[in-house]
Amino acid sequence: MLEDIANHCSNMEEKADNAEWDLWEYKKLEFMKNKIGEIFEGVISGFSDEGIFVEIKEHLVEGIIKLDNIRIDENKYIAYVNGKTYKLGQKINVKVVKVIKEFKKLILDFAQ
Secondary structure (H helix, E strand, C coil), X not given: CHHHHHHHHHHHHHHHHHHHHHHHHHHHHHHHHXXXXXXXXXXXXXXXXXXXXXXXXXXXXXEEEECCCEEEECCCCEEEECCEEEECCCEEEEEEEEEEHHHCEEEEEECC
């Protein structure tokens, strides 16, 4: 019986942690909704077939620059887009384009 209670407590703790994480993400996106059109310095935090992930350090929020024509070299942590090279950890300026809270996404673009 004690094992069942311990498992139940562990499951409830995991659910609480997930709920806390979701709330933080929701609140960050809600905050960024008021920043649409603004430009921030960010750091490239990852790549995917969908685009380049960028963390805006000033607000501790991560977003994505959606790209159709990205080529990724996973061994070197580099992405190639339209003849330009982007490296993991590289600082870039990004513009906030859109917030999609339902999907927990912050859409960014390269700042001109």
